[in-house]
Amino acid sequence: MTETAASTDRPAPETPEPAPQPHPWAELGPExxxxxxxxxxxxxxxxxxxxxxxxxxxxxxxxxxxxxxxxxxxxxxxxxxxxxxxxxxxxxxxxxxxxxxxxxxxxxxxxxxxxxxxxxxxxxxxxxxxxxxxxxxxxxxxxxxxxxxxxxxxxxxxxxxxxxxxxxxxxxxxxxxxxxxxxxxxxxxxxxxxxxxxxxxxxLDAGAMLEQAHATLLEQEGQIRKLEERIALYKREDGTLRFTITCLIAFALFQAGILIWIATR
Incomplete structure (x- = not known):
């Protein structure tokens, strides 16, 4: 009887409080x-x-x-x-x-x-x-x-x-x-x-912007191609002019040499 009474006087173990549950919309992502x-x-x-x-x-x-x-x-x-x-x-x-x-x-x-x-x-x-x-x-x-x-x-x-x-x-x-x-x-x-x-x-606006950007890119590529062709043409003309100038200098030196040779004879 004493043991039974003592056992009934013991405080009941406390039950832990449940952890708060997150809100059901807490992890809602963009849709x-x-x-x-x-x-x-x-x-x-x-x-x-x-x-x-x-x-x-x-x-x-x-x-x-x-x-x-x-x-x-x-x-x-x-x-x-x-x-x-x-x-x-x-x-x-x-x-x-x-x-x-x-x-x-x-x-x-x-x-x-x-x-x-x-x-x-x-x-x-x-x-x-x-x-x-x-x-x-x-x-x-x-x-x-x-x-x-x-x-x-x-x-x-x-x-x-x-x-x-x-x-x-x-x-x-x-x-x-x-x-x-x-x-x-x-x-x-x-x-x-x-x-x-x-x-x-x-x-639709985004699609129009992409189309416009694509058209602008193609136009710029065409302009770059034309500029590259003009640069290549200028390079060829520059090479021709350099060769011509070199030939004229060589001819002028040759004539000067002949004139000096005639003058010294």
Missing amino acids: EFHLLRLAPLPADRVTGLRPRPLRFVQLGRAERHSQVQSLLRLSIQLPGQHLRRETNLLEVWADHRSKEVRFGPDAGLLIEPANRGLGRFLLAQGIAWARQRWTHYKVEGGVLGIKDALSDEARARRDHVLRAQGFTVDYPDPLQSKALYGAERVGELQPEWNREKVQVVGL
Whole structure:
């Protein structure tokens, strides 16, 4: 009886709490792809970037909907470059229970290549997607850390982009070590971007650009061929002139020799 009572007084072993399961959309990859044209830009005096040439990048898009949440995930892939997963990534989460929209990821919007208009383009695409469905939803604000912009110029550019899209940016402390961004409603945000810097290229437009580039290449090859033929002709004429000049010099020397021989006889 004593042993039984003692055994019943022992605390039951604690069962370990199950590990939190990742969100079912956490590994959602792009499903639609679009071609983006980045216009050539001159050198940037602020960042020290050299003249930036024309580039083409790929926009990946995926979205999911449920009765509880909706997600839009946008990503930018660069040809020949492997970037970290959090780079060139924008997520827009819509919570239908609280009627709020959140722009992410939490680590901030990291863009490569920088200062080509891609950050504002991604924000504009996310805003347009949210405005089509939930203009009355609230916008969940966030914190912008000092690591997001290490210089005054970088911070000014970041704040300008956010304010141009309709977000408010406030600095609660005088040292401006962090900033708060947000908006009252989704309908207050602006889905605009600099269309001269970033252009969405359709399939037919891309095909027309390739055809034009091919035609230009053929035309340049023809011009190069004509120039090579002219150069070869000039080389032949130059060789003929050199031979003629050599013969004239030899004849002049021969005559001079004869005249000297006659004069000395």
